[in-house]
Amino acid sequence: MTEQEIYDRLNEVFRDVFDEDDIEVNADTTADDIEDWDSLAHINLIAAVEDEFGVRFKMGEVSSMKNVGEMVEIIKERA
Amino acid sequence: MKELQYPFDAGYILKKKKSIKKQLLADNMPRVEKKIAILGGSTTNDIRDITELFLLDYGIKPQFYMSEYNRYWQDAVFDNPELQEFAPDIVFIHTTNRNIIKYPDVTSTREEADAILKDQLSHFETMWKAIADKYHCPVIQNNFEQPYFRLMGNRDCFDYRGRVNFINRLNMAFADYAESHEGFYINDINYLSACYGIDKWSEPAAWHMYKYAMCIPAIPDFAFNLAGIIKSVFGKNRKSLVLDLDNTLWGGVVGDDGVDGIEIGQETHMGQVYSEFQKYLALVKNTGVMLTVCSKNEEENAIAGLKHPEGILKPEDFIIIKANWDNKDRNIEAIANELNIGLDALVFLDDNPAERAIVSSQLPMVAVPEMTAPEDYIRTVDRSHFFEITSFSGDDLKRNEMYKKNAERAAMQSQFADYGEYLTSLDMVGVIDDFLPVYLPRITQLTNKSNQFNLTTRRFTTSEMEEVFADEGYIRLYGKLTDKFGDNGIVSVVIGKINGDTLDVILWLMSCRVLKRDMEYAMLDNLVERAAQKGIREIKGYYYPTAKNKMVKELYADFGFTKISEDEEGNTVWSLETAGYKTKNNYIKVERNKEND
Numbered sequence: 001m002t003e004q005e006i007y008d009r010l011n012e013v014f015r016d017v018f019d020e021d022d023i024e025v026n027a028d029t030t031a032d033d034i035e036d037w038d039s040l041a042h043i044n045l046i047a048a049v050e051d052e053f054g055v056r057f058k059m060g061e062v063s064s065m066k067n068v069g070e071m072v073e074i075i076k077e078r079a
Numbered sequence: 080m081k082e083l084q085y086p087f088d089a090g091y092i093l094k095k096k097k098s099i100k101k102q103l104l105a106d107n108m109p110r111v112e113k114k115i116a117i118l119g120g121s122t123t124n125d126i127r128d129i130t131e132l133f134l135l136d137y138g139i140k141p142q143f144y145m146s147e148y149n150r151y152w153q154d155a156v157f158d159n160p161e162l163q164e165f166a167p168d169i170v171f172i173h174t175t176n177r178n179i180i181k182y183p184d185v186t187s188t189r190e191e192a193d194a195i196l197k198d199q200l201s202h203f204e205t206m207w208k209a210i211a212d213k214y215h216c217p218v219i220q221n222n223f224e225q226p227y228f229r230l231m232g233n234r235d236c237f238d239y240r241g242r243v244n245f246i247n248r249l250n251m252a253f254a255d256y257a258e259s260h261e262g263f264y265i266n267d268i269n270y271l272s273a274c275y276g277i278d279k280w281s282e283p284a285a286w287h288m289y290k291y292a293m294c295i296p297a298i299p300d301f302a303f304n305l306a307g308i309i310k311s312v313f314g315k316n317r318k319s320l321v322l323d324l325d326n327t328l329w330g331g332v333v334g335d336d337g338v339d340g341i342e343i344g345q346e347t348h349m350g351q352v353y354s355e356f357q358k359y360l361a362l363v364k365n366t367g368v369m370l371t372v373c374s375k376n377e378e379e380n381a382i383a384g385l386k387h388p389e390g391i392l393k394p395e396d397f398i399i400i401k402a403n404w405d406n407k408d409r410n411i412e413a414i415a416n417e418l419n420i421g422l423d424a425l426v427f428l429d430d431n432p433a434e435r436a437i438v439s440s441q442l443p444m445v446a447v448p449e450m451t452a453p454e455d456y457i458r459t460v461d462r463s464h465f466f467e468i469t470s471f472s473g474d475d476l477k478r479n480e481m482y483k484k485n486a487e488r489a490a491m492q493s494q495f496a497d498y499g500e501y502l503t504s505l506d507m508v509g510v511i512d513d514f515l516p517v518y519l520p521r522i523t524q525l526t527n528k529s530n531q532f533n534l535t536t537r538r539f540t541t542s543e544m545e546e547v548f549a550d551e552g553y554i555r556l557y558g559k560l561t562d563k564f565g566d567n568g569i570v571s572v573v574i575g576k577i578n579g580d581t582l583d584v585i586l587w588l589m590s591c592r593v594l595k596r597d598m599e600y601a602m603l604d605n606l607v608e609r610a611a612q613k614g615i616r617e618i619k620g621y622y623y624p625t626a627k628n629k630m631v632k633e634l635y636a637d638f639g640f641t642k643i644s645e646d647e648e649g650n651t652v653w654s655l656e657t658a659g660y661k662t663k664n665n666y667i668k669v670e671r672n673k674e675n676d
């Protein structure tokens with residue numbers, strides 16, 4: 001899977017979870033960039049990303065992920 | 080909605096919850112509003128969100144109260160003006176084994192272990208009693224899932240010091256409480272988590288990161304299980320199974336293969352699977368679910384197939400058998416009409432995807448589960464919660480028989496030229512009297528199930544009904560009807576509230592299985608007589624229109640009431656003087672209940 005494919009699929013996941021059709025994420029996107037991205041939405045987001053790519057994040061990874069780029073790195077390794 | 084039907088894609092529901100909710104709310108389906116208090120011992124946000132989706136799909140629009148994180152006990156036990164004002168229709172207590180405060184350990188004596196169990200139980204019982212006293216509404220309580228480690232290995236299940244043993248004992252004690260308390264229901268997460276797989280369910284990361292007591296992907300399964308109980312309490316269960324025959328009840332096509340060629344019985348693997356499915360359906364029927372057939376077949380072939388010597392279900396197990404070449408949606412509509420129940424009370428089982436597609440597109444109210452492989456039929460029907468039983472009355476057990484008798488009555492009716500002559504021939508005896516404690520569950524159930532012959536569609540919970548029963552300010556009537564074909568059980572309920580010399584009839588309902596039998600007149604005669612004895616001069620009747628109760632729009636006019644008002648929504652108020660009333664029932668011999676004499 002190329003990085004571009006991961007971002008394409010990730011964008012779909014973000015759009016579904018936040019119910020916003022115009023979300024575009026990049027490596028630097030963080031919770032500050034998306035209005036509804038609070039701690040509760042974060043739980044849904046992680047679950048939806050795991051479901052989409054068939055991966056499971058370790059607890060340490062979930063709490064230390066700083067931006068979407070780091071999430072993509074983990075997906076690249078495992079999916 | 081198809082996406083919310085078992086077996087659903089949990090990931091999809093979680094991901095799309097916002098847009099699913101929008102879609103549901105946009106369909107303009109009439110929904111009853113219910114207030115649900117969630118008292119949680121762990122995070123409940125997504126449980127609330129997903130439960131809401133399933134309830135909206137069932138025709139219930141919930142409003143929620145949520146306790147602060149892990150404040151379930153304090154919220155219930157101590158004074159809580161916010162919850163008081165919310166006035167819940169149902170309280171759901173979301174606790175799990177994460178909320179067990181103390182377990183026995185390897186140093187415990189048996190007495191200590193028993194004491195710990197007693198403590199834990201009284202912690203919950205105190206709360207349940209407080210809720211019953213303050214909120215008078217049904218309670219749904221989780222039992223406990225199995226622990227995710229076993230200190231002593233297999234010994235954990237039989238040694239009193241083991242956690243598995245402790246949780247099993249606790250679950251048994253919860254079950255005992257539920258069995259002896261009306262309106263108290265267990266959300267069986269012990270079973271549910273076993274189905275899901277306890278290793279996946281008890282995801283430690285979900286607890287440590289988010290304080291969810293189960294893994295996130297399990298939440299839709301959990302919410303579906305919970306919503307199944309809630310919709311049943313509020314009278315939204317399905318009532319009848321409409322069954323295809325070829326490749327649904329047996330393997331093969333009876334018209335082509337002949338009776339000897341179909342697969343049912345112990346001879347083949349497939350035959351065994353169909354036998355087990357028929358046995359399951361026979362058990363479902365015993366709970367009061369009505370079985371009917373809708374099959375594209377020559378009728379004689381269909382009957383011959385059902386008479387197969389190895390078959391479990393026989394022609395007489397079905398109330399209606401439609402075996403013809405008409406479109407199935409037509410036949411299913413006819414079945415709903417003949418049974419006098421709504422399309423939303425039917426479940427259609429058919430192995431043929433084309434037939435399922437036609438029925439679900441033409442009759443979207445009918446539930447049409449995916450029947451893919453015969454070995455999965457039982458699980459599909461069972462896990463869909465179509466017939467979730469929350470209250471069990473004797474009438475449920477007899478329902479099939481009663482509807483069958485109705486069919487016989489219809490046959491007899493056609494022999495009489497005059498309808499009055501037919502009614503006379505039925506030898507009807509009615510028992511009409513004040514409520515008896517033994518009938519309260521059935522009476523309450525009727526208030527939640529009756530939609531068509533129901534003037535106010537007022538729903539009662541068990542505790543509300545108990546209050547009405549204990550209050551001298553009401554005139555209450557239940558009516559039972561027996562005729563020469565058998566006992567119909569309790570078929571009508573009327574409740575009037577006494578306000579000075581006026582009686583306000585807040586509830587008038589009758590089961591459609593006794594339509595056009597003069598039972599409503601017998602009830603009215605009795606009500607007027609009792610009202611007059613209590614010095615009441617005027618009886619006021621109310622009709623509130625719903626999507627389903629048009630048949631009784633003019634009932635009070637027919638009774639001889641005068642219409643005194645009507646508003647824009649079509650709500651009408653009617654009045655009748657008790658003085659000078661002439662009795663209307665000519666065909667039913669009315670008796671009192673012996674217990675009330």
